[in-house]
Amino acid sequence: MLHTPDIPAVLAGAGASAGELVVGRGLASLIADTLSNIMEGVMITKAADVLDLSVEERIQMVEDIWDSIAAVPEAVLLSEEQKKELDCRLEAYHQNPDAGSPWIEVRERIRNRSGL
Numbered sequence: 771m772l773h774t775p776d777i778p779a780v781l782a783g784a785g786a787s788a789g790e791l792v793v794g795r796g797l798a799s800l801i802a803d804t805l806s807n808i809m810e811g812v813m814i815t816k817a818a819d820v821l822d823l824s825v826e827e828r829i830q831m832v833e834d835i836w837d838s839i840a841a842v843p844e845a846v847l848l849s850e851e852q853k854k855e856l857d858c859r860l861e862a863y864h865q866n867p868d869a870g871s872p873w874i875e876v877r878e879r880i881r882n883r884s885g886l
Contacts, residue, residue, distance in 0.1 A: 820828065839846065848856070863870070871879075880886075 820831065823831070
């Protein structure tokens with residue numbers, strides 16, 4: 771039988787708390803590094819240290835987190851109000867599918883207005 775460690779106890783033994791975070795190169799790397807660090811008893815970087823990352827590294831971290839959320843859309847709960855809004859938008863689309871603009875056109879209009 772596989773033994774799974776008591777993570778809070780392992781973290782405490784490593785001098786870290788359950789509220790601390792490992793900063794990695796991507797979500798998969800983050801998880802792998804975290805598990806490796808926990809198993810080896812290595813100190814885990816505090817979440818506050820995220821602010822010490824460059825803007826590019828923080829953006830990458832946010833993208834990785836967002837991708838992990840998007841990978842399991844069924845885990846994202848919508849309020850009744852959000853569900854109603856989505857239903858209204860879908861109905862409006864079905865009534866007039868040509869009313870909107872493709873993303874590439876919208877992006878181009880935004881770029882033209884802002885001089886990009």
